Amino acid sequence: QMQFVESGGGLVHVGESLRLSCAATGRIYSINTMGWYRQAPGKERELVAQVNSAGSSNYADSVKGRFTISRDNAKNTVVLQMSSLKPEDTAVYYCNAAGQTSVWDIVRNYWGQGTQVTVSA
Numbered sequence: 001q002m003q004f005v006e007s008g009g010g011l012v013h014v015g016e017s018l019r020l021s022c023a024a025t026g027r028i029y030s031i032n033t034m035g036w037y038r039q040a041p042g043k044e045r046e047l048v049a050q051v052n053s054a055g056s057s058n059y060a061d062s063v064k065g066r067f068t069i070s071r072d073n074a075k076n077t078v079v080l081q082m083s084s085l086k087p088e089d090t091a092v093y094y095c096n097a098a099g100q101t102s103v104w105d106i107v108r109n110y111w112g113q114g115t116q117v118t119v120s121a
Helices: none
Strands: 002-007 010-013 018-026 030-039 046-052 057-059 067-072 077-082 091-100 108-111 115-120
Touching (some): 030 077, 046 067
Antiparallel strands (some): 018 077, 030 091
């Protein structure tokens, strides 16, 4: 099955930057979209940014202009460059991919285990 290697989370101060990386591994036939979600304590998981196989991306309104997502289709990796971080960005960030593990599979969502991002004032 599809799994993820996530890296880049940590503790930073307001205004600083972090880069989150995610590499999909295992059985992969195709990935339609790949990106990052986040979940803060007491809140629902929300989309942060994602990019499809053609390179089109979309972002949560709260991160537009501060975060940039990029994808390497050949390596099945996605990178989220986070700049001008705010305390409101504090959350567990989860790598996500919508794809197939074989030509026989339907498109499913696959999730990483999550990495903590903490932004202190």
